[in-house]
Amino acid sequence: MTPSAAPANKQATGRHQRSFKNYLLDAPFQLKYTGYLVGVALVISIVLGVFLWRTSGKVVEESNHVAEESKKVSDVVKMSIKNDPIYGDNPELMKSFNDSSSESDNKVQQQQDKVAAQQRQMLGSVVGGLTLLVVLIGLLGIYITHKIAGPVFKMKQLLKQVAQGKLNFPRRGLRKGDELQHFFDQFLKMADDLKARQQHEVELLEAGIASAKAAGVSEDALTKIVAVHAEMKASLEE
DSSP: OSSSSSOOOOTTTSOBOOHHHHOOOHHHHHHHHHHHHHHHHHHHOOOOHHHHHHHHHHHHHHHHHHHHHHHHHHHHHHHHHOTTTTTTHHHHHHHHHHHHHHHHHHHHHHHHHHHHHHHHHHHHHHHHHHHHHHHHHHHHHHHHHHHHHHHHHHHHHHHHHTTTTOOOOOOOOOOTTTSSHHHHHHHHHHHHHHHHHHHHHHHHHHHHHHHHHTTTTOOOTTTHHHHHHHHHHHHHHO
16 A cells, blocks of 8 residues: 555554554644534534434423323312212222322323433433544544545655655555545656656757767866756656
């Protein structure tokens, strides 16, 4: 694999170690756009979380309302039995109804507790899931921007060599999966064109120096031209 980053630390076996730092080749650029992705994910997560919280709150509210209505019905029935001239003085009937009403109230209360517990569990799962989603999007953002920052980093290094007049550098391509492949190929073509042009100029200088020497021009007069020729030729050989 051809690296588009600074050399990583090597193990004793000579294999490259990968670390999080290797993925932050251009921290300002990568963190900026990763921050955008994380920000969008946070906004979506907050909106979704609020929606689910309100929805579950309405479910609990409806459950409480049903429980209250059930208690009201029980109270009304109790009053009806108590005020009924036939059944009002029947303690067994009142006891039977009270037992049945208590059992019904307990079931309703258990159902309320179950709904409340499910709400807390759901909200906990949603918060945990959305938090994990935001973290994964952040890591994915670093990984994706690394696929762009890596080629840019490599081209910066090669541009420094070109600026120093070094046109003969290894023509190693980018890593598989890196972005800007076409742009990098155009960059290498530009470097090759510059190298070919300079090679042509070197040949012209060589011919000019040879003609000047044949015409009897002294070595001292050709010193600067010879120095430029040597420098240009050296940049093609390094």
